Amino acid sequence: MGARLALLLLALAGAGCASTTGVGYYWQSVTGHLRLMQAARPVEQWLSDAQTPTVLKERLALAQRIRAFAVSELALPDNASYHRYADLQRRAAVYNVVAAPALSLTLQTWCFPVAGCVGYRGYFSEEDAQAFGRSLDPSLEVNVYPVPAYSTLGWMNWAGGDPLLNTFIGYPEGELARLVFHELAHQVVYVRNDTVFNESFATAVERLGGTRWLQTQAGAQAQADYARFDERRRAFRALTGTVRLRLQTLYRDATLDDATKLQRKAVVMADFRRDYAGLRSQWDGFASYDSFVARANNASFAAQAAYDELVPGFIALFEREGRDFARFYDAVRALAKQPKEERQRTLHGLAGTAVAGGTAERR
Structure with a gap:
């Protein structure tokens, strides 16, 4: 259990530098996620509960169809994630803090020993997020924003996986599908120290998968x-x-x-x-x-x-792999093994070739 909790610390959205993060930050990360997990119940229980509102039952049933589609049509992981639901009684799963210099679009990063460095830091409490933002160097421009969902990268599937949440269950059908596909994509490929690669890949999967869902499953x-x-x-x-x-x-x-x-x-x-x-x-x-x-x-x-920079390259890679998701993921895994600069060059090159050849990005 201790080792699993240690992995949880590394998996949570938002990270902290070892040199600047105290026990308090780690504690809020663990306790916040455990409270989220404890609030979650299997979807079947919500559906069979007479107290569950009809609208929520309909949304949960839709989410389960989307989840099955993710496995059967998009080759995304078939595991415990998104088979439970929790009402957090708040508007966001976490609140992210991001910061950048006054004359740069380069994000400040915070690092974990295993998960690597990311360009944001997450808190379960909006008040704590705002307080951390105020504590940063005044020369930095800071933004605190709500996040409806985050991924534990598959590391918590042993404990029930990432749940569906009230923070996004009411999204329009196409947006709900895209969010589930995006978060599951993080369980397919995750690269240390490369937020742009990770988020652009997940965004590409959500766009491709969302398009396929709407074309084949959604009503008029x-x-x-x-x-x-x-x-x-x-x-x-x-x-x-x-x-x-x-x-x-x-x-x-x-x-x-x-x-x-x-x-x-x-x-x-x-x-x-x-x-x-x-x-x-x-x-x-x-x-x-x-x-x-x-x-x-x-x-x-x-x-x-x-979330945008490398998406055209990933879309072009999907096309190159015959629009086959399993082959696409294998190609992305191969890219992930390359040095950061090399994989970025490859993706920018693929995007340029796609534009020259007339391949349109599917949003």
């Missing part, structure tokens, strides 16, 4: 709801991608001094908020991105980039 209403949501997401991603590029170009301009860069950065951010307001005015009150925009800074843009 679910497809229409997803299409409307995804159109807005694509527009927002395009906007934030443009902003990231402008900021990166500005920060790398060796001809400008820091004061000038900060002035021009303010203009970029003002343009971003103006352009977002224009987008939002077309969305009939849809406000899901308001909180991101309100707290947008280098840290939030850098964290977003981790």
Whole structure:
């Protein structure tokens, strides 16, 4: 049991440097996750309980169909994860803290001996996350944001696996499927010290799997709801991608001094908020991105980039492997064994070839 708890510490979302993290952080990680696990009950019990609301029963049944599809159609792990459900009585599973310098989109990292370094640090308490954010170097731009789910990378399947949670069970059908596929993908491949590789891979799996689910399993209403949501997401991603590029170009301009860069950065951010307001005015009150925009800074843009940067390369690799998920995973595992710079070059090269050949990214 002690060894398993040690692995749990290494698996939890968010990490802490050994030199800066005390026993308190490790304790909140263990106790927070154990409370989550203790709150979870098998889905079958929720479905057979007369006190379970009908809407929740329908969502849990849908989640089990999605879970079975993940195994049969996407070759994702067939294990204990997502066969239990917990109501945490809060809006997020964990709260992540990210930080970046004022003139850089490079995230601060925190490291575990086994799991490696990641560009975020997670807390089960929002108050604790905010307190840690305030404790960081004032020169850093900090962002604290809610996370609906996290993966223990398969290390906790012996204890029941990662559960379904109230924080995401009510998502639209397409989004629920994508989230389950994303988190299960982390159990397929995880590379130490490379958040961008890990998150981009999981995002590629969620997009590919989500597309297949919607095309083959979802009804017309679910497809229409997803299409409307995804159109807005694509527009927002395009906007934030443009902003990231402008900021990166500005920060790398060796001809400008820091004061000038900060002035021009303010203009970029003002343009971003103006352009977002224009987008939002077309969305009939849809406000899901308001909180991101309100707290947008280098840290939030850098964290977003981790989920996007290598996705086109992974999509191209999936195409190269004949759109076969098992072969795709084997190819990703082979990539994971390469040095970080080499695998990134490979994925960027695949993405470039796909664009040149006209292969479209499936979002």
